[in-house]
Amino acid sequence: MAMNHPERFVPPEERPGEEHAELLACGRDLAAVWEQTERTGGTERTGQAPADPHTLRCPHCREAVADLERLRTAAVAPTTAAAGGPADPSALVRRVMDAVRLEPRPGRALPLGGADEDARVHESVAARTLRTAAEEVPGVRAGSCRIAPPGGRGEQARGPVTVRLEVTVEYGHDLRATSEAVRRTAVRAAHERLGLTVSALDVTVTDLHDPPHRPQGAAP
Amino acid sequence: MSAQGDPCGEDADGASGAGDRLLAVRAAEGDEEAFEVLVHRHGAAVLQLAERLMGTRTQAEDAVRDAFVSAWRRLPEFRGEAGFGVWLHRIVTNRCLNLLRARRPVADPDAVPEPAPPEHRSPPVRAAESNAAAHDLDLAMRCLSAEQRVCWVLREIEGMPYESIAQTVRISPEAVRARVFRARCVLTEAMAAWR
Numbered sequence: 001m002a003m004n005h006p007e008r009f010v011p012p013e014e015r016p017g018e019e020h021a022e023l024l025a026c027g028r029d030l031a032a033v034w035e036q037t038e039r040t041g042g043t044e045r046t047g048q049a050p051a052d053p054h055t056l057r058c059p060h061c062r063e064a065v066a067d068l069e070r071l072r073t074a075a076v077a078p079t080t081a082a083a084g085g086p087a088d089p090s091a092l093v094r095r096v097m098d099a100v101r102l103e104p105r106p107g108r109a110l111p112l113g114g115a116d117e118d119a120r121v122h123e124s125v126a127a128r129t130l131r132t133a134a135e136e137v138p139g140v141r142a143g144s145c146r147i148a149p150p151g152g153r154g155e156q157a158r159g160p161v162t163v164r165l166e167v168t169v170e171y172g173h174d175l176r177a178t179s180e181a182v183r184r185t186a187v188r189a190a191h192e193r194l195g196l197t198v199s200a201l202d203v204t205v206t207d208l209h210d211p212p213h214r215p216q217g218a219a220p
Numbered sequence: 221m222s223a224q225g226d227p228c229g230e231d232a233d234g235a236s237g238a239g240d241r242l243l244a245v246r247a248a249e250g251d252e253e254a255f256e257v258l259v260h261r262h263g264a265a266v267l268q269l270a271e272r273l274m275g276t277r278t279q280a281e282d283a284v285r286d287a288f289v290s291a292w293r294r295l296p297e298f299r300g301e302a303g304f305g306v307w308l309h310r311i312v313t314n315r316c317l318n319l320l321r322a323r324r325p326v327a328d329p330d331a332v333p334e335p336a337p338p339e340h341r342s343p344p345v346r347a348a349e350s351n352a353a354a355h356d357l358d359l360a361m362r363c364l365s366a367e368q369r370v371c372w373v374l375r376e377i378e379g380m381p382y383e384s385i386a387q388t389v390r391i392s393p394e395a396v397r398a399r400v401f402r403a404r405c406v407l408t409e410a411m412a413a414w415r
Contacts, residue, residue: 030401070353071357074356077351089267097256100255107249142246
């Protein structure tokens with residue numbers, strides 16, 4: 001095996017930097033012995049030729065390798081921090097989401113209803129509604145959903161909005177028919193669930209994805 | 221290795237049915253529910269990493285919370301090349317690195333209590349022994365500099381390639397090798413009582 005050939009061993013004097021200056025009693029560079037151990041998986045691993053046959057015979061090298069293996073064993077044992085038992089993931093999620101909800105959301109508030117009304121829905125909330133609707137179409141997963149009020153960026157503008165929706169579609173589905181179904185479903189959801197009128201809804205298929213994995217023997 | 225085990229989550233059929241990439245796109249547009257799925261999916265792995273780096277549960281949880289909030293703010297700049305998991309691991313690592321740097325000066329190796337040799341412990345049950353060894357290791361890790369500790373944990377426990385550690389910590393691969401080596405020297409010395 002070329003990678004592990006003994007001739008590839010780099011003698012200590014050719015290794016740059018004083019960080020690698022630790023020499024074992026046998027004259028071998030400790031850093032080189034450890035790196036060799038990393039490549040070959042240690043002295044005891046079967047079926048793998050050692051990079052340097054010296055390591056197998058030399059008590060100093062063997063002790064250095066054993067030191068590293070002992071360290072790794074201790075390193076993968078449970079930490080003192082984890083000694084109190086496994087962390088409660090739901091508590092962590094709660095803490096994170098509490099902090100995230102204090103952050104300002106990106107996007108803007110879209111006006112709802114007529115000129116005399118003062119109701120708004122945040123773009124991210126409206127977008128989530130449209131994504132959820134799009135995913136009611138079989139084989140569809142929704143990604144980016146941008147909603148623009150009429151007149152571009154004017155906050156106060158009222159009237160029909162335009163939507164750009166990106167989706168990925170499962171392999172084997174008719175892309176054109178699926179896109180059309182997404183468009184119809186999302187426009188209807190905007191009207192029925194949000195009270196938003198959509199003047200144009202562009203659907204872009206950005207990727208194809210595999211069908212979900214099912215356990216073997218399970219009905220499709 | 222947790223940092224590279226399905227880092228993209230594209231195969232996930234879980235709660236949302238969507239992979240990390242799509243969820244990250246939605247979260248970047250302000251969808252908190254999509255972000256919550258990502259926190260569920262990656263929280264345990266990054267908490268484990270932070271515990272290794274910080275040494276205490278409380279500080280690890282604080283670091284992970286701050287890292288997730290930072291990820292939420294920075295999602296619009298996430299391009300998805302390396303996968304959300306890898307990106308998040310980097311944010312958590314750098315958050316921990318900053319906290320470790322801010323800690324009081326590194327302990328003097330001589331000031332760390334000498335670990336008791338294993339034969340003085342009773343009972344010599346394997347599990348108890350490995351816990352005691354882990355405890356001695358925890359003590360010895362306090363002697364490491366922030367960079368040494370981070371490089372060593374990423375290399376030895378997370379199993380990351382030297383080049384990936386270099387990108388994460390933003391130092392050269394040679395500097396990573398040197399720090400991992402120095403950390404090993406300090407720690408194997410401290411574990412010598414377990415020979």
